[in-house]
Amino acid sequence: MRHPDDQRTAVDNAPGPAPVSLAVVIPMFREARRIGDTLADVIATLDKKQIPAEIITVDDGSTDDTARVADRVAAEHIKNPARIIYRPLRHEHNRGKGAAVRTGLAAARAPWVLMMDADNSARLEELEKLAARAERTGSALIVGSRAAPDAIVDAAPSRKISGLIFRAALGLLGMGFVRDTQCGFKLYRRDAARLCAEKGAEDGFAFDLEHIGLCRRAGLGVEEVGIRWQHRDGGTVNVFTDGPKMLVQAARIRHRLRAVRPLPAAEQPEARGLVELKPILTPPPTRAPEPARPPAAPVGAAR
């Protein structure tokens, strides 16, 4: 069932198709201290790679200065608002990361949507690895991973161990779809984004698991790609309280996923016209080399 807030927040002032290749969705809850640097880095990276993009921030009912900081940094750093479109969305009340990501996915108009955490633990630089895998495999959901063999992770051992425990528990539930379901860095093709926005129901931190399960069951293809991850202090996930809650959510998700059927071929045509990956894969043209200068006169030759 749709939350009454969904309508208000999923529709903003920019309906219709946008001339963008990528949407970057950032869920935020009390991120006033961390979102500024993240947003500045996202904008700089989009500029460097010359990717036309919309940045969709979803403030999940924060009571601090999150929205104001994000607005200020966007206004200061976006130099070309036709190429980088800033779309701030907001939930009146805190509903959870899963609900915020759904709002962002529903609002996105780009052919590809990157969901990333507000603390920049995985930088937008990592997008290329995910896009390359999407191009190679034709899969619709590419999940960044801290547990793939080629991942480069800087995090406390306790954090890694809790990740392993969660993964083992998911295995027991028959939900070990990928090594790292929970990483806050995932690339959705538009059809996958729509499916998750429409069929996803999990508001809490386990929503990632539901998205992976939905895309798998719908036959859209899910891939896992190792990324560089830098743990940042100031996080909100508490492994002791949120861990058990997430396992309850996982069991609920498993139950709901049983009802999901593969998408009939007629509902998958987006997949064919959607592989507009070039703009996010191809590096921008490098500047033409400067014309060769005439050789410098030997020292002391023209006195």
Ligand SMILES: Nc1nc2c(ncn2[C@@H]2O[C@H](COP(=O)(O)OP(=O)(O)OP(=O)(O)O)[C@@H](O)[C@H]2O)c(=O)[nH]1
């Ligand atoms: N919308 C929403 N987002 C949240 C909520 N809690 C956390 N987030 C967002 O979820 C993302 C990840 O949260 P973090 O606080 O970084 O989590 P963490 O404790 O660092 O855990 P890891 O990043 O997995 O190591 C950030 O973008 C947060 O702003 C919430 O209640 N609602």
Ligand SMILES: [Mg+2]
């Ligand atoms: Mg974090």
